[in-house]
Amino acid sequence: MNPLLEREKGLLELERRIEDLRSANEGQRIDMSAEIASLESKYRQLLAEVFGSLSPWEKVHMARHPRRPTTLGYIAGLDAFDELHGDRMFRDDPAIVGGFARLGGHSIVAIGQQRGRDMKENLARNFGMSTPEGYRKGERLALLAQRFNLPLVTFVDTKGADPGILSEEHAQSEAIAASLEVFAALRVPTLCVVIGEGGSGGALALAIADRVLMLEHSVYSVASPEGCAAILWGDASKADEAAAHLKLTASDLRGFGIVDEVIPEPLGGAHRDAAATVTRVLDRIGAVLDLLESFSLPDLLNARYEKYRRLGSWRDSLATDGAP
């Protein structure tokens, strides 16, 4: 159970009462505007209390919120979408959705990780954890973008790679490694938006891009906080502590140069105004595509190389004597 749902209960109760008062007020002789305004003020106060400042662990829950817009939500907001399927060999992985699309003046290829919006869909889509077939589908569609000479836009929203027997048997490592190679070398502009949870190598497989955008309350991490806590301390219940250590928030990652732009969310999170969030994200994608289209391909590829080349933090103990 997502703890945010519990904390949102008071807000939802207040919302309902305001709505009731409003409809009761309509066409009545006694004016209750003052009462309504008072409740609304209380509501805004509570909202700020609950969501004004989220801890990293709270952001993880925000990123996993069941009503948070998913890849299909953004795809529905595109001006056109023609879905394409399959890895051409073995399976059509429903945890990866992709196809040709239009967004304003841009024809693009869009690919995203799709988790379920309820338990039934989660089972069908393996909770958004793609199998090797999914990475190969993504890789194929990325190469199709290159064949058609169209920019590529990806949506990242996954707990990570699938920890299953079949995925290991079908060479999950190879599938992710090959996807990284394709994305790093792709000869069209590429743009990635982390819309929910960016989990480890499973996320990175779709996330090497000329520009990486990230929603304010999304998270993007080297490992899930639960996994990290289990690895380091043998205790997955210390996930909140791990979340604080991992520096997985959008603002942390903007600071490291891993994320190029943070897209603000409505107070209380993307799901509190999904339509506005989708519009805002798609607007930013359009604007960044406009920008990327102003560069030549060689400049784009060099900049992409240099961007990833720089990432990391180390000291050079021999730097003064001109060692390598």
Place this chain on the structure above:
Amino acid sequence: MNPLLEREKGLLELERRIEDLRSANEGQRIDMSAEIASLESKYRQLLAEVFGSLSPWEKVHMARHPRRPTTLGYIAGLDAFDELHGDRMFRDDPAIVGGFARLGGHSIVAIGQQRGRDMKENLARNFGMSTPEGYRKGERLALLAQRFNLPLVTFVDTKGADPGILSEEHAQSEAIAASLEVFAALRVPTLCVVIGEGGSGGALALAIADRVLMLEHSVYSVASPEGCAAILWGDASKADEAAAHLKLTASDLRGFGIVDEVIPEPLGGAHRDAAATVTRVLDRIGAVLDLLESFSLPDLLNARYEKYRRLGSWRDSLATDGAP
């Protein structure tokens, strides 16, 4: 049961008697040289009778002869061989064998279809019928030849594609189609030798090459004679008739321009002197590689294109008025 084995029985009997006489003759006072010479003459006569002129259907059996040298026989004759495995995704198909190799002054990549030399090996190697994973392994090794900038040599010896459920489920059509594309575009010299049975699309998947060589008694056909008879006449037992129709012998195919060179076999077939056959084939491969290395890559690719571009037989009813 291969009918050639039946017909060879008399020869084998004669061979054994000559051998017996020879060893009996050694160190004996009575000289039996005359008797031996007489038997040897009779043997040569019988050999010519049995094998001097083979019908197409007999050549099919020659191509399938259980003692005929297979891919591994030729590989064993190479100066070095470092086997490589797998399609990187799903399986290492034992019906396709490949790796780096050296032949005289040439470093190459060699790939071949490997049928079994007995029933047990045939079961392990699926009678030389590769699955989609096998074509993908072949495709990967062909691309590896290109990565290493080494000529590619293939050995064709397969009844054809695997008519199994799993092979269809794993996209056999796509696997063959992709292999054709890779071989057609490969930016290194390519050479193919049809050493046994070249069966349909399964054979062609490894057989697009700058030069196609073919052993004298090998066959290479659009469909197996049994399959052709079943398709056309609903009666696989008319395979001998189909074999005659299909023009599947090396000399037929040399005539069509599909095969560039026919390599002679010992009288009685390759298996009657496997060592000499292997040496002769490897010599020819070396010589053709020498030749191919004298062309520039653009010339090679153009010639490869033009060679396949020409194949076919049609009439142009509008040719006089300059229609396309």
Place this chain on the structure above:
Amino acid sequence: MPMADWLRGGRNREKVRDDAAQWVKCPSCGEVLYRPDLSANLDVCVRCSHHFRMHAHDRILSLIDGDFEEIARGILPADPLSWTDKKSYPQKLAADAAKSGMDEAVLCGFGSIGGYELALGVMDFHFRGGTMGSVVGERLTRLIEAATERGLPCAIFTASGGARMEEGMLALMQMAKTTAAVVRLKASGQPFLTVLTDPTTGGVSASFAFQADVILAERNAMIGFAGRRVIEQTIRQRLPDRFQTAEFLLERGHIDGVVDRPNLKPTLERLLGYARAGMQRRKRAELSA
């Protein structure tokens, strides 16, 4: 040539139409359909949406905006193997020509779909089961080469029982020949699309059909390399009905999508729109370089 003239052009299409029975029973739902109505509905059963196998001319008519510039129509079959079994190969060809109104198993040419010019090849199962011999290979190769030269996308509708036995290895080699042409088309940057219709098997399935950038299939089309009967004989058991259907292949990840016939033209239009957008990006980049 104007479409109306082209449809008549020497191919006895009208005659074929006249001779044909005016009523046809749907093999899927049993409904008896009036042939002109069926044709008007793109050869799709009005009751159960069963997709009848389409004639190449009708297919082109259903897709192309205005006129169709046919190419390679002079390329006609020879008899390289002097093949004769119950009938000679030329006799078989003549019989199929009379029956189908086609002179070979493919029509190739240029036209527009929704304003987007393209090279279009359409195979026809009614001529020799859509088998690929030298003429199918040669016509398609000329089409693909012409698309490369003119800088246009290429789409091929497949329908084929595989390689044509009566041309032996020359038939098999058409897989290599068309592949070589596809490689050059792709190298030139032009998109390649295929639509697999019922049935697409054997040498066609294992060459250009599955070499396309985007592979669509018509609903319920049978698609595979090995024929259903061959597999059943090999494994000695009956295959499930869905095996090798377009829908099965979609689940298995082999193809990009399954399309109902009425949606094909709009779908192709949208794909060609994406292709055009990509070409415009390329031209802009070349201009600014």
Place this chain on the structure above:
Amino acid sequence: MPMADWLRGGRNREKVRDDAAQWVKCPSCGEVLYRPDLSANLDVCVRCSHHFRMHAHDRILSLIDGDFEEIARGILPADPLSWTDKKSYPQKLAADAAKSGMDEAVLCGFGSIGGYELALGVMDFHFRGGTMGSVVGERLTRLIEAATERGLPCAIFTASGGARMEEGMLALMQMAKTTAAVVRLKASGQPFLTVLTDPTTGGVSASFAFQADVILAERNAMIGFAGRRVIEQTIRQRLPDRFQTAEFLLERGHIDGVVDRPNLKPTLERLLGYARAGMQRRKRAELSA
């Protein structure tokens, strides 16, 4: 630097050796082995051929003909996340340095194997479980870039528990950084080889380890993306012993071959020989063009 000096160079290898117990029990067959004998036998059990995890210096010594020109040795870890749990990250690093004689989990440089010059990176599980943080990524990237510049093949021996948690997302990004360098190496025409040693998992497995042209593995090495325990917890059942072994991966087609340690050097020599032959072909073509 001469090999002997390099081996001593500031890394307390001798001290580590002195401190170590002189007897070690083989975890596979139980044989008690004298450590100098074990070292002389490439850390392979004389009785059962169990392959012990090798130290990077020993590995390099076992492969390289003469001297090893180490690069990027000045690149040392920082503490970008100011990580502290039971110990601080710098404390953990210091402890592993003392224990392993390494200052990070990889050694990179140039040398020759059987006369063939190459760029060689060797990971070491004894330092932070071979996890990849910024230093591993940076050193390997410099190695790959230098191979590209010098026109030499590159080989990397992997041994890694995955990404290093204590560097968070900066660790994950090393997968992207090394990948970008591999793309350029390959584009330059230079071959890329990897040898996967026990264990190779997580972010290393899912990046350069599986991006090589030829991928070998040491016998019985454990190789996979997800850890065995994670999978077992997820599926709530025990995995078979062979799962994720080198031999299992070979059967499954993931890798080119499984090699016993004594055969590694001759195998690499032959592979480098093929690479050299290909480069000579390229040079001949350039000369005649």
